[in-house]
Amino acid sequence: MTTADTLNLTREDPTGEGPATILDALEAAARAPEGFNFHSGRGELIEALGYAALVEQSRALAAKLIGAGVKLGDHVALIADTEGDFVRLFFACAYAGVVPAPMPLPMAFGGREGYVAHVRRMIEASDASAAFAPAMMRDWLKEAAEGLPLRLVGTIADLAEVQPSTAPLPTPDPDALAYLQFSSGSTRFPKGVSVTHRSLMANAAAISRHGLQTRPGDRCVSWLPFYHDMGLVGFMLSPIVAGLTGDYLATRDFARRPLLWLQMIARAKATISYSPSFGYELAAQRAATVDLGDLDVSCWRCAGIGGDMIRPHVLRAFADRFRPHGFDLDRYVASYGMAEATLALSFAPLGPGLRTETVDLDRLESDGVADAAKPGASRTREFVLCGPALPGHELAARGPDGSALPARRVGKIFARGPSLMRDYFREPEATAETLSPDGWLDTGDLGYFTHGELVITGRAKDLILVNGRNVWPQDLEWAVEAGVPGVRSGDVAVFSVDRDEGEEVVALIQCRTREPAARAALQDQAAKLLRLQFGTPVVVRLVGAHALPVTSSGKLSRSRARELYLSLPAEAA
Template structure:
């Protein structure tokens, strides 16, 4: 590295000041740990020890300032799973600049839609520069055409930039650490403002209390860096804990899900997370191959988050990988969101999934989580996601904003040191979400039992059917379980307001072009939902992979609704 960095090798935070992620990085840099990046074949393609990251990020910070970016600015980063993203992220931090990680095109419908989405995010973040992986430079240049930016390009474009004179200024703990865009925001992206103080509060709570990290722990992750679970959970928190991480790109996991398990086995990893669909995809693929001598017995924290937790999927995973050392007690349910930096609750370690089955009729009609009264009663199994992290609070509130007693469904509110500062430049949205006394309206519905939070769904997705509150995932899962040939993720259910009342719609992915088969599928889906839920449903078939998903891979019901409204009327 250049001599410009040599005289800056000192802790940035002065005595008595609150720590930032840079202090954590420099502390981690005194050990041998770091980040390791693997190809789609599982080959190590790059190693980035924390000690080297400190030096390289400091040097790049001076280059950023040299190109005209100023402390307090924001920089857009297309977040591929590679070392250059990590270097640029921390270069921004050292320069006093807030990085804004942005998604790859894999979750979006077509090149033009992706470019428009990235352009909106650059504008919403008020970025003064934008960087992409080398393979995406042309796309980024096109997306940013006409915008007033100091630089649009790759990390290589900083090579010939004259560095600004040092020293680098320590960041204020209350300054913006980064902007996190909500994974569901597409037409009108909202940037979640996360300060250094909030980040450190959450990352420390995750490490010390949620996962109780210890010497010898090692992480594996395929989660994208542009999503809060990938960025905070498996890039920033491991730095705070001083742990090494082995990375697999999300696209490579999607092609070869068992490579995730192979990396855990090879590196004796102890901590790895996934939404339910990642466990499901792995179990499906494992059912068709010989796993040989695969041994994942080192995996002590198999975390689940990022979406509604599906217990039957996780049981199937445990059954398939049990003979290869996986213990069901390793499952760790958790709850959180970008507006809380990442995590709000963790289930107790070493206990596995704790679930309870409730009477679905009483849940829908009365908002009460009570046991079924008979063996043939309609029921639903929910997962307990643990108590709030230390220093945090979770309440479930009724329509009058009063806290509900245990086992009564209400809107979930949270408070604590990990919450966002605001939605960047969105004062009205911030006021709607954050109260003056610091409570966050999460937008989720749930109930408390024995102090643990149970999430039942998103408030905005709730469907009113004959006076009952019905969760769309119940209809979706019923179709997946009850209609042959329908796979997980093939169904999106939502409602549309009509003059004559609420219309319930199911978009179903169909892989057949045979008219008889298509008509039969639509009829069977409609019949099943009518019988099980007592409501007529408009069924529309779409092609394979046509249902929209968020940047984190979750089904986007709001965009599915837009897709339906844009469709020409047609017979199911």
């Protein structure tokens, strides 16, 4: 069965574009042998879950959910581990006519107490009537849900003794919610993004047909978490729509053994896999210290890159390390998107691979214009081209007055199209701030267009004003990582703090030594480098290893780093 066949087997939507809901897509995919394969931290197959079995098991679980008292339209919180039970529960919710709300594992929350409090707030924010977790998280979930008005709190095993409902399962409306996706929370507490079946199917079909141009024989490998939009939509739901098999490694296992990702690609002869920049960086760093033997990843035709600011030098280093093993720069597929757009908004064209342009940083900071840098220019910045908008979608760069900007002028990026969220769940004010009445989404990102392709320059809220210039914090962060010995990728957070005397620029740097002279030298080197390269004094403070806060998806949270800085005693080093 071909991908094209799979996309058009069941109940069509009114536009004739394909299956109307994710359940229609799943039942279409179930007519072929594809499915999900879950692997251990050693790369061993734990479970093969075919789409046909997933349909049968999810429908049975849906009847039990209804039998346990979950009502049509309820929301159900699901702690999203990379395992078959999460997928079964997700689709059981869909078949029962209830809305799954995937929630994170405790990887980025600093201990049990912080995680329990965070998940409790998410359960409350999602208005969940039931909550499920993997067996290893049962007690933590029970603690998080204590005192909340939930009908069910436990694991999938707790449904075993429930008497299933004998009523027919409901048929979802394409305009009903498919799931509630919590944003990663880089600037504030995560908001629930309401995604309908129609938006999901529009985005998944566009990703498959136009972004990745899936074909018979394609296969996916992913370590991305199912609670993040790139993992959930990109590598759990989109493969179903495309009728592809996926092989999965838990994020925690990737972090421990990043080369297992490449070994799984080689073993499965996978063609599609995605990662933020840090995933490629971690794998290349680990590969620098080991013999890769006869590893062959020449099968990998779409090496997607997204989820954070794209770092070209990281991707070049990865390609250099794995070129002898069948990889090269032409495999990269840069893309741009966000949970509020279901997932993707733009894709770079397949074939050319990584494409960048280098601009004059002084002109960019002072005038907001992305002029090409002249040969020998001292201050430059390299950006990655993320391609045009997906078919049926629009992207625009706008100035402060809301007017559209010409090519190469940096402005706030707005998006419109069939993939956009319905709203932020039960947050009308935040929704009104983000979605205009005529359907334009304020992405919160800054960027510009060149030859119809999108280039992202940073987050609008992170921008720092220095002596009348707009400075991107990642430029300062990357300068320290590249220019100060001993500072690693991800060790630096730069942000500004409003003081009575003006804007104070701060750099928090993770430091792994307690030796006073070494610490003083690190602070001094970083402050001098930043003053020299950016012409501004920067307050440099040292924090412990792993002290910088990150979101549930692994991104640096500058807003929480700012809170950390403001909480430090004045004499702390």
